Amino acid sequence: MVKTPEEIKSILAVDCGSTTTKAILIELDGRNYRLKVRGEAPTTVEKPFEDVTKGVRNAVREVEELAGKTIMDEVGIITPAQGDKGVDLFLATSSAGGGLQMMVAGVVKKMSAESAQRAALGAGAIVMDTIAVDDGRLLYQKIERIRQLRPDMVLVAGGIDGGTKSHVVEIAEILSAADPKPRLGSGYNLPIIYCGNKEARKEVGGLLEGKVDLRYVDNIRPVLEKEVLGPAREEIHNLFMEHVMAQAPGYKTLKSWTDAPIMPTPGAVGKIIQTVAEENDINVIGVDIGGATTDVFSMFENTFNRTVSANLGMSYSVCNVLVETGIDNIMRWIPFDMDPNEIKNRIRNKMIRPTTIPHTLEDLIVEQAIAREALSLAFAHHKTLAVGLRGVQRQRNISDAFDQSSGEDTIIDMMDLDMIIGSGGALSHAPRRLQSGIMMIDAFQPEGITRLAVDSIFMMPQLGVLSSVHPKAATEVFEKDCLIHLGTCITPTGNIKKGAAALKVKYLKDGKEHEETIYGGEIRVIPCEDSMEMDIIPASGLDIGNGKGKHTKKEVSGGVCGIFLDCRGRPLSISTDPKERAKQLLTWFSQTNMYPIVSVGLEEGRGK
Incomplete structure (x- = not known):
């Protein structure tokens, strides 16, 4: 009991x-x-x-x-x-065993299919592919793709309740023709969750019942203006336990030992990110960079989103990072001359020998350059899915007429972000915590005032499942033993001119008043483990969160690294000239003491 x-x-x-x-x-x-x-x-x-x-x-x-x-x-x-x-x-x-692998299907790629994708990702799944009526593929190509995938389950969405049935029935016809088989085991039918137009259940059932294990849940888009993901996510979790876990060797025994349902690891990490955001009433971004995938989680204005970049990782998928970002983007973080082919060979060796770790400072700088690009690409992917509901009519005012961006902007506003939490080997086990902090700053490019933290030993999954049973215990251990607070990043935005005064800070430390001025193109770190009152004064035309040129006085949290003052501009600009780039990077390394022996090890050698 x-x-x-x-x-x-x-x-x-x-x-x-x-x-x-x-x-x-x-x-x-x-x-x-x-x-x-x-x-x-x-x-x-x-x-x-x-x-x-x-x-x-x-x-x-x-x-x-x-x-x-x-x-x-x-x-x-x-x-x-x-x-x-x-x-x-x-x-x-x-x-x-590869976690929970799903395929989603919807009528309109940017509407119901996108909602289905969010439901699956939020439940801790890897979305292998998204099938939609308007995805540009021919009928036989869709059928062929479904047969190739062999997912653990399929989520089908489409249509508002009481709306047109024909399109979502078309999706069911495609699935019926493909007759997909599950990845694990052959003694059971593939689970398919239908969360589309209620009025089409009879037609969908007529096409799929008998061939698959068909489950019905409430429509995830009952009306255009509303998205209801909870019932679909709950059913995904139930089926994961009932089918996927049941087929994996030894899981029935493990299930008999546990006092609560076994949870998919990414779903558990998302749960603890949600818990922290809700308990502290803050906007949070969490990232887990692994060997094969990079997961990004966000909780903005009480809306949770998760994405998994299944092709971006630091070992098994490291070559995909090279393909997606290109060698030039990796080399822009390396402050010394190196043959691009040598970097490519190092990346290939890492894929072949995934458990190897950097042995020299040069190896470490190359690996952390790749990590920055993997994090940046995963975050860019996350922002494309963390959006408001598509297809919803919105009132616009006169200022919107001058907004040149698309009408479907991400809900993530970096100026409103309160905290970034990093996890995974590249961040949790970096030789120096300072390197973890600067990697996150370079990859996510926070604006305004943002706290930074890392998971010390990667216990977020266990605390996530614990939060569903005992939130108090999970939150206490997360804050006291799991999170290592690196500090706070203060970044003004606007037209920062190189060499011109961009930011002035005043603070009291060790009983003395201090004042520092940071110039455009610089990044500084003030060592500070505790919180301290700071007067933050941006230059005219620059914004720290209160408006252009307006200063703010607030309690700023310190950490094992301290308080980062980043005046390098947004977006971050790195020279394309190799000599100028090396000088720029070595200056940043020196200003932050990121690599203590960098001036000796690189400036006297390849960094000349």
């Missing part, structure tokens, strides 16, 4: 990743929940083991040794705790 949140004293949570299974033990320490120990072991979902619980046992065994207590017996995890044995709560997340 599961204890109530008030009775829970100890929590074990595991994340079964594609390569590593990570376990954390959380215990009540006085009035607060804190991380006690952490263990990890290789995931065992593939041959020769083919039993995910073996990897879980190995990771938990390490936790037992470090904590000096018994958590398992021959049956499984001991819950609830019996004296000094076992834990009160056991939870799990998983992306082993």
Whole structure:
């Protein structure tokens, strides 16, 4: 019998990743929940083991040794705790076996299909492809593509309730003709969730029932002006547990051990990002840069969005970063002469040997250059989906007549962003925290006043699933043990002239008054671990969030890096001339002390 949140004293949570299974033990320490120990072991979902619980046992065994207590017996995890044995709560997340892979289909690519995509991504899925009536492909090409994909499930949307039925029925006809098969297992039908026009259910059922496992949920676009993603996301999660997890080796046993449903890893990370944004009433962007994918999460004005760039990563997918961004964009972050072919070969070697790490400063600078481009591309992709509802009529005023942008702008406003949270090897395990902070600043280019943080040891998935059961414990551990606050980035926007005074800051530190002026083209760091009152004065014509030329006085949060004063301009401009670029980058490195030996290691050598 599961204890109530008030009775829970100890929590074990595991994340079964594609390569590593990570376990954390959380215990009540006085009035607060804190991380006690952490263990990890290789995931065992593939041959020769083919039993995910073996990897879980190995990771938990390490936790037992470090904590000096018994958590398992021959049956499984001991819950609830019996004296000094076992834990009160056991939870799990998983992306082993490739995670949740979905295909979505809708009538109009920029309307119902886009809503279906948001529903799937928010539930923690990788969207393999989006089929739409107006996607430009011929009928046979769509059928061929559906047959090739072999997704875990399909989400079908289209039409408002009571509207035209013919187009969404056309989607059902395409699926019926393709007769798609599931990725895992052959003894069950492919799950298809229908969340389109209610009036078309009979026709859709006539085409698909018997061939697939068809489920009906409420329309995600019941009217043009409204998007209802909750029921579809809940059904995706239920089917993930019922079908996908059931087919993976050892998951039935793992499911019998857990006290709550197993959650897809990306969905769990999104859950903790949502929880933090809601608890603190702030706008947040979170990013998880992995070996194969880069996930971006955002919570803006109570609207949650998630995107997964399934082809952008730092090991398995590193060559895709090169293809998408081009060698020139990677080289713009490298302050020394290097043959482009040598960089390409290094990238290919990383793909072939994904577990290797940089051994020299030169290797590190190249790898962090690639990370900046992967993050930047993933964020650009995220902004294209984090938009207002398409197809909705909106009132416009006279100022909109002079707005040259498209009418479908992203809802993400960098000036309104309060916090960026970074995760994944390139950010969580950078040799110096300062490098993580500057990589995020360079990739996301925040504006105004924005806090920066990283996940210390990548425990966000476990805390995400915990937040659905025990929000207090999840939030306390997230803020005290998971997040490392790097500091705050202060960035004025507007026409910043190189060499001209752009920003002045006044503050009290160690009992003394300080005043600093930052010039256009510079980035500075003020060491400061605690918060301090700052008077921030932008130059005339520049904006820090209050309007052009208007100063602001506020409490600014410090961190392990301090307070970044970035006056390099937005968008960031880097010279295309190799010698000028090297000088520009080395100046920034020197101003921030990003690479302490950069002046010796590079200026005397290849940086000349």
